[in-house]
Amino acid sequence: MSLVGATVKRDFLLAARNPGEWLNPLMFFLMVAALFPLAVDPDPKFLGKIAGGVIWVAALLATLLSLDALFKADVEDGSLEQWLASGESLYAMALGKALVHWCISGLPLTLMAPVLGLMLNLPQSAYVALIASLAIGTPVLSLLGAVGAALTAGVRSGGLLLSLLILPLYIPVLIFAASSVYHAGIGMAYNGQLGFLGAILALSMCLTPFAVSAALKLNLSR
Amino acid sequence: MTADTGQPIIDLKAQALFCERDDRVLFQQLDVQVGNGDLLQLAGPNGAGKTTLLRLLAGLNHDYQGDVFWCGQPMAKAYPDYAAQRLYMGHLSAVKKALTPIENLRWLTAAWCMSDEQLWQALDAVELYGYEETPCQQLSAGQQRRVGLARLALAPQGTGPAPLWILDEPFTALDKAGVAWVEQRLQQHVESGGAVIITSHHALEGIASLRQLDLGAQA
Numbered sequence: 001m002s003l004v005g006a007t008v009k010r011d012f013l014l015a016a017r018n019p020g021e022w023l024n025p026l027m028f029f030l031m032v033a034a035l036f037p038l039a040v041d042p043d044p045k046f047l048g049k050i051a052g053g054v055i056w057v058a059a060l061l062a063t064l065l066s067l068d069a070l071f072k073a074d075v076e077d078g079s080l081e082q083w084l085a086s087g088e089s090l091y092a093m094a095l096g097k098a099l100v101h102w103c104i105s106g107l108p109l110t111l112m113a114p115v116l117g118l119m120l121n122l123p124q125s126a127y128v129a130l131i132a133s134l135a136i137g138t139p140v141l142s143l144l145g146a147v148g149a150a151l152t153a154g155v156r157s158g159g160l161l162l163s164l165l166i167l168p169l170y171i172p173v174l175i176f177a178a179s180s181v182y183h184a185g186i187g188m189a190y191n192g193q194l195g196f197l198g199a200i201l202a203l204s205m206c207l208t209p210f211a212v213s214a215a216l217k218l219n220l221s222r
Numbered sequence: 223m224t225a226d227t228g229q230p231i232i233d234l235k236a237q238a239l240f241c242e243r244d245d246r247v248l249f250q251q252l253d254v255q256v257g258n259g260d261l262l263q264l265a266g267p268n269g270a271g272k273t274t275l276l277r278l279l280a281g282l283n284h285d286y287q288g289d290v291f292w293c294g295q296p297m298a299k300a301y302p303d304y305a306a307q308r309l310y311m312g313h314l315s316a317v318k319k320a321l322t323p324i325e326n327l328r329w330l331t332a333a334w335c336m337s338d339e340q341l342w343q344a345l346d347a348v349e350l351y352g353y354e355e356t357p358c359q360q361l362s363a364g365q366q367r368r369v370g371l372a373r374l375a376l377a378p379q380g381t382g383p384a385p386l387w388i389l390d391e392p393f394t395a396l397d398k399a400g401v402a403w404v405e406q407r408l409q410q411h412v413e414s415g416g417a418v419i420i421t422s423h424h425a426l427e428g429i430a431s432l433r434q435l436d437l438g439a440q441a
Contacts, residue, residue: 006332010318010325017320017357078314084282086333087305221284 003083004092011100022066022104029062029109033116044121051120052130052181058116059109059134060170063141066105067166068159070097070149075219080153084220090213098139098146098208106138122185129184129194133177136197143204144169150215173200230307230385231293232258232417234279239288241274248274249437252288256386256419259431261412264421266437272421273313273390275437279419280310280388306333309384313391315370319359323350323369326358330373334383340376347375348403364395371400374407387411387418405429 015022036054037047074080083093113134114127122130148166152158180193239252248271256262256279264272277283279290281301292300317326327341336344345354348368350361358366371392376382387408393401401424408418409429426432 003329003332006329010321010329013325014318014320073318076314077318078312078316079318081282081312081314082310082316082330085280085305085308085310087302088333220282 002092003086003088004096007083007093008096008100011097012103015100015104021069022108025062025066025105026108026112028065029058029112030116032058032061033119037120048121048123048185049182051117051122052126052185053178054120055113055116055122055130056133056137056174056178056181059113059138060141060174062109063105063138063145064163064166064170066101067145067149068152068162070101070146071153071216072149072158075153080216081220084217090216091209094146094150094209094212094216095205097212098142101146102139102142106134106142109138110134122181125187126181126185129180129190132194133180133197136194136201137173137177140173140197140201140204141170143201143208144173147208147211147215150212150219153216154219173197176200232256232260232307232386233291233293234386234417235291236279237289237291239275239278239286239290241271241278241286243271243274254279254435256417258385258415258417259412260417261408261426261429261432262417262419263426263432263434264419264437265423265434270437272437276388276390276419276421277312280308281305282310307384308386308388309373310388311370311373311390311392313394315366317358317366317369320357322355322357323361323372324354326369327372330370331376331383334376336376341372344372344375345369348372349399364397364400367392367395368400371396371404374404374411382416385416387416387420389418389420391421393422393424
């Protein structure tokens, strides 16, 4: 088996052994969405209007919360050094790491979102848009986030730096995704926004692994 | 490519290496050559640049001047081929604490396509028999080192999947029996045509082909 395949397998195994690491951001996602109606107006009409935006902001912050640990452990215990020593492509490795990250953060967020939509009185017509935008948008969050995580992997408390680096890049995703859900809710066409999200996903799938591998190499060339 | 002995050719050559860290020259005009059957020990006081040179020879450190060749080709060009033939063990063991020794070893040897039976035997050789299902966080520091060192046990005959071993302080945290076992493996490896580059403060005696490179004397 190639090292990339073995790493994907090992990362799933590690996630199964330490469920706290990926359950924590999911709990955060749930809590933000649950607390929102308590703090603002509990009027169902008002909530339905903001539901898409609230769910997307919560999903984005939950992803950010889980990113910090993406490469940190691998840098600290020498796994990264073994990747470089293996001579295998770091591009594939970066894609593999992002894939695992999406499976334990983006995918459960996407699956949980309809429940939160119900809680926040999301209009019936917006559910498809919500799930589709999360399914296309959260992989982008994982891919872009991997760049930031790779850059800050060697920094002691890189969490803040990571947010500063990555949040600006997340904004286009947030705008297109939230607007698709909103437009679906008021009965308008939303395939344009989803198309843009798809384009961003395709672009980041091709380009971010280059940035991730360059950043990881930088971490070790001390 | 194979040599007369049926072993893969090991031909690592470095010329006129120069390296400085923080305006301090670690080594200059340094030539290193390693071929089949060689055991090269990098010696010198702490901070003399042993690990730097080792990482440089392993192709992991690019911050130097000079040339490194693998089988006559510049390292940058030959790297994938070189990486497939050498085993690198840094002082970080790449052992995940939440996983068991066999799961860790499976990842460490992923490129070599070893059967589970071979991996069990390797763990047996480093005396981790009976700890197969124990997460590594419950093992002692020395036992965790042994998980990584089990890779050295994977080729009892011949040079195995990686003819060139590059080891950074492999004796750290090992007990006497462990040290003796590693020494014996080093000897078997060079005798069967492999090569080893090692940093260690440990006196490696009784290995005929041992060469020492003293970085402290160089600077």
